[in-house]
Amino acid sequence: MDRRIEVENEVLRRVKPSPEEKKRLLAVVQDLLSKVDSTAAGLGVSGIRAKLVGSAARDTWTSGTHDLDIFIPFPVQKTRDELEKYGLLIARDIAKGADRYEERYAEHPYLNMHYRGFDVDMVPCFAVGCASDMKSAVDRTPFHSEFVKTHIRGMEDEVLKLKQFMKGTGVYGSELRTQGFSGYLTELLIISYESFEGVISGACNWKPGVVIDLHGHGTVTHSESLVVVDPTDPKRNVAAALSLDRFCRFIDACCSYLEEPSLSFFFPEPEIPLTDQQVLGMISERESSFVAIVFGKPDIVEDVLYPQLDKMESSVRALLEQHGFSILNSSRWAGEQAAIVVELLCAKLPDVKKHRGPPVWERKHAQNFISKYKGSADTFAFYIEDGYYVADIKRKFTAAKDLLQEKLAACSMGKQLTESVRQGFRILENEEICLIEEEDFRRSLNKWKGN
Amino acid sequence: MDRRIEVENEVLRRVKPSPEEKKRLLAVVQDLLSKVDSTAAGLGVSGIRAKLVGSAARDTWTSGTHDLDIFIPFPVQKTRDELEKYGLLIARDIAKGADRYEERYAEHPYLNMHYRGFDVDMVPCFAVGCASDMKSAVDRTPFHSEFVKTHIRGMEDEVLKLKQFMKGTGVYGSELRTQGFSGYLTELLIISYESFEGVISGACNWKPGVVIDLHGHGTVTHSESLVVVDPTDPKRNVAAALSLDRFCRFIDACCSYLEEPSLSFFFPEPEIPLTDQQVLGMISERESSFVAIVFGKPDIVEDVLYPQLDKMESSVRALLEQHGFSILNSSRWAGEQAAIVVELLCAKLPDVKKHRGPPVWERKHAQNFISKYKGSADTFAFYIEDGYYVADIKRKFTAAKDLLQEKLAACSMGKQLTESVRQGFRILENEEICLIEEEDFRRSLNKWKGN
Structure with a gap:
């Protein structure tokens, strides 16, 4: 204490x-x-x-x-x-x-x-x-300001502590890059729990779906992880822009802080960019396969850029998974250039691919499947398994790099990123990732270094 | 026609x-x-x-x-x-x-x-x-015989055709190795559909759950794919021992036969054992990884042996999947020796393994997970993803062979197979499969050769 x-x-x-x-x-x-x-x-x-x-x-x-x-x-x-x-x-x-x-x-x-x-x-x-x-x-901003001004009196220091705690733990800021806690949301939490300590202990018991309604006047059911009903507008959830990830990171930080308080929650050591040697060491230790898609960063504001990067990241994951690649982790980054980095269990798959067709008793579909695959030159074997027709066929893309090279441009990723990718991109594999030397990119790789 | x-x-x-x-x-x-x-x-x-x-x-x-x-x-x-x-x-x-x-x-x-x-x-x-x-x-067998004798008159030839069709397509025989159609079941089908053609066209419209109740006297709901109520015992499903696989193979064969009748359904060409060269060609074309567990066949009747082999096959699959290996196909075989053959997407996995823990908001479980994995020497990275704690940890078994070598004996596979495996087994990988030269084993590999 x-x-x-x-x-x-x-x-x-x-x-x-x-x-x-x-x-x-x-x-x-x-x-x-x-x-x-x-x-x-x-x-x-x-x-x-x-x-x-x-x-x-x-x-x-x-x-x-x-x-x-x-x-x-x-x-x-x-x-x-x-x-x-x-x-x-x-x-x-x-x-x-x-x-x-x-x-x-x-x-x-x-x-x-x-x-x-x-x-x-x-x-x-x-x-x-x-x-x-x-x-x-x-137009609602002046009302927020008015509400906070009349309710926060005497608790301003508590807000300062909470804001700094959120900044230090990476969950502050409601812009689309972060999808964290806005200033107004932070202030409402203090007004609701009456102190920094109150918020921290309260958040330790949060679960997705928790509702904070100061005036008990909420009129709408929200689906977000955290619902803080706007005291100036009963229909609105002030925490609507908070992502599940930032919600969870905050709960995690609060619990850890209560267990072992330290200044590092508020003022963490800055992340250090990984050196070439550290990148190579990280890759060879994990033994997994890294693929980075590198392309020009379009000249647009962050609130437009990051949603497109997020969309691209999930499209790329979906594309790879559709083609049988198993994804361990992924990330997106923007600096001078921009990149999506994906860590795969294997970047190379065998030639054979198991292709499941319709159940044996759905004869219309079955006939189409049979006439397409049974006895075809690209079919290794054709059989029945667990009630379904199955064809072991030739895989179209056995290397993740080839797949991305051919299909990336067709991925859904927003207007400006699509244009940028059409103008060109490079696929870097494993140690080639070191070709991106920007410090901020190297810092982002700490995600994989951990500990 | x-x-x-x-x-x-x-x-x-x-x-x-x-x-x-x-x-x-x-x-x-x-x-x-x-x-x-x-x-x-x-x-x-x-x-x-x-x-x-x-x-x-x-x-x-x-x-x-x-x-x-x-x-x-x-x-x-x-x-x-x-x-x-x-x-x-x-x-x-x-x-x-x-x-x-x-x-x-x-x-x-x-x-x-x-x-x-x-x-x-x-x-x-x-x-x-x-x-x-x-x-x-x-004791019920004489009643079955009596029932068939009094109802089959004039349709004996239809039974002969259906039996031969089932033998030729590999679905005849209710012993546990095959789990196909028994003689009595075949006769009841003819009595019910009144001709070979009737059964064949009827089966083309079967779906799992189809019920055939000659006397309309069934008293019990059965969960099997095919239910044929015993005319001599209303509680009993004569088709209880028929597997989903044989049920489906029969539907498939009936439909194919109606489309293009040929003697080969009744008298198929015998399968030819694969030569060494064919085995090697098959493996290198598919590019997947084969692992065979070879062990002594215990001296027990087939109706005891095959259920144990089936159990062993599914235990081995479960073991491999639990440890992150992706299975394409598998089979079991018994001749002079016995073997389980498994085809894997990859027989070697990277050192890193993604280990998902509890949701962030389940604090009791979270604390255990954190204290076990966060900052541990075997943890590559520790983070929150989709609301869950995740630790990227060192994989215990990166090679399927090592995993089987160490954990096979603990798999559930019935009394006699457990004893046999305890006495020793070999793991063959890819081209080493050619070390099993028995013709019947080589015939069983046609499953992968197909076409």
């Missing part, structure tokens, strides 16, 4: 912003908010009162994080076109004072800028009356 | 006993029956009237078959000890006139003798009032 208090105090010491850091942030926020309001007025858009939302607004940001979310709420009478047009006009005007800026697109366009050392998102939205009335996807 | 009549006439010409052959048989039967009756009287056992049962009694025996079943019915008041004692005394007395004889044991002892060119079983039984009152397993 003492050990835990010691660890958590040290965590807070490291991640809680100092009064000076807070002061600096507040000054920039004030500057931005008043600029938005006056710019709006100057453009003839009346009644705009910009809002700071996100962790900066709730005192739940960790030291060193310089992210600001400024929302520009438009009256609901405005059209979406007007919102986009005036929203960007206002934001661009303010961006004149920024180091650099760019327009980005989620459901509608917004501006990201580097402003006085801060990473600022300036997002136009509609000032709807309640979250469930939203006209655009971002 | 003409073709079929032509084929079937030729079959009858070959298998229907000539009047001379029948006369010879009848003479021997008369001789035996009267000898039994007088010997019984001589021994002071009154009221014995020996009976000829089986196909010889029903005119459904095929030419060249010289099997006689003589039953010696004792009054039901006799004890089993008396039945055995006097039954054998009578039989042994008659065996004095035989070329040779031996005592055999089914449920109770009987005598088998070679007598004037015939293979005679002389079986003591109880003269019960009806089949379902039977005191010993053989």
